[in-house]
Amino acid sequence: MKVMIDLCIVPIGVGVSLSPYIAACEKFLTEAGLNTSLHAYGTNIEGEWDEVFAAVKRCHEIVHEMGAPRITTTIKLGTRTDRAQTMEDKVKSVKEKL
Secondary structure, three states: OEEEEEEEEEEEOOOOOOHHHHHHHHHHHHHOOOEEEEEOOEEEEEEEHHHHHHHHHHHHHHHHHOOOOEEEEEEEEEOOOOOOOOHHHHHHHHHHOO
């Protein structure tokens, strides 16, 4: 099943600069071949359910390996079965109406 998620990973106990941790996850997501879109408070990811959630798990592992003792993560997700739709399709649909 295809899924789109909005992922926000927040390492805790590592100070105020989180960008090195987010960059490490972004690099992994790109190398994993997932379609992503980084934004100011997270990353949109689309792909097959199992691949996307395996990638979320790996991002947690990477951030812990970098020294974060705790992580809090927020995920919003959506699936649909009536038709194929990409992240770009969703954004384009709204922009056409502006």
